Amino acid sequence: MESKRRLAVVVDEPASSQVDGPRQDYLAFAERLGAEVRRPSPQPARVQRQWRRLQRWLRLDMSLAWAVTHSSPAYAGFLATSEKTGLPLALLRPSAPLVVVGHKLNSRSKQLLWRLGVQRQIAHLITVSATQADYAVRHLRLPAERVSFLFNPVDEEFFAPLPDQTEEGFVLAVGREQRDYPTLLRAVAGTPLKVVIVASSLWSYSRMDIPDTAQVTVRSRLSYPELRRLYAAARLVVLPLFDVDYAAGVNGLQEAMAMARPLVVSRTRGLTGYVAEGETGVTTPPGNPEALRGAMLRLWDQPAERARLGANARRAVEDRFRFDGYIDRIVQIVQSQNRPARV
Secondary structure, X not given: OOOOOOEEEEOOOOOOOOOOOOOOHHHHHHHHHOOEEEOOOOOOHHHHHHHHHHHHHHOOOHHHHHXXXXXXXXXXXXXXXXXXXXXXXXXXXXXXXXXXXXXXXXXXXXXXXXXXXHHHHOOEEEEOOHHHHHHHHHOOOOOHHHEEEOOOOEOOOOOOOOOOOOOOOOEEEEOOOOEOHHHHHHHHOOOOOOEEEEOOOOXXXXXXXXXXXXXEEEEOOOOHHHHHHHHHHOOEEEEOEOOOOOOOOHHHHHHHHHOOOOEEEEOOHHHOOOOOEOOOEEEEOOOOHHHHHHHHHHHHOOHHHHHHHXXXXXXXXXXXXXXXXXXXXXXXXXHHOOOOOOO
């Protein structure tokens, strides 16, 4: 990529107001690449009216893509950290190489764009799920050398075991995206298990209606330090998921692993390769409350086994899921793109 012009790291989230939290990948990309971060900003009313309906249906940020591609001077290349920004950029046929991190490529709303051939404008596509990488090659007909599967990262420095970490008597479940909380509630019914559910997410559009009960406490809008304290105090972390083919739940999974917490997670297609059964966590069939109940109860009174699973999980994070390793690999990919590729 040309050195005279800057790169753009294009993100779909507003700046975080939290100071004490995990490192953000887009800031690390920008620092390493000497790039400018471009994010959503208020648009004139006329532009909002033009794009609002299309953006709502596609869940894509067309306004940001238009602003980025019409910047002056033009950017030397683009790194889009999600499809929400990457696909609109591809649709507008950028003149510089475009690298996109994709998460859910096969959603219904994206099919029109694929039929239009926008994937041909993507110089390199990165996914954090092996099933999504396979979809890109088999169904989008992208050459395998232009598709990379990378494990999602976690900030293992922020999410690390706390010096005063002491277990308390509750099961922790975190997140909203594709969470099967009805199965979890059926699994704990009739048991002495207490559950804390942190039902919030920056990425999910889903709504949840989980009432507080004597057995279940629902929390939301926690600060990162508060969330970290909950991880540290939980006796078990449970991720009940629907069987989707993208990496829903991966952030909660890796945060728990980085905190050396024993983990019970649904065995979904999208998380293939993230958990070593019986070594870094315990997996159960999606939608099976009996299996989930059995796994939780077996671990509940086995502190040595919980400690073993947690220690193994932490080592796996340090070996395979490090934040800096992910940044290094994507920086290499971006720097390797000298011109737009075509199918």
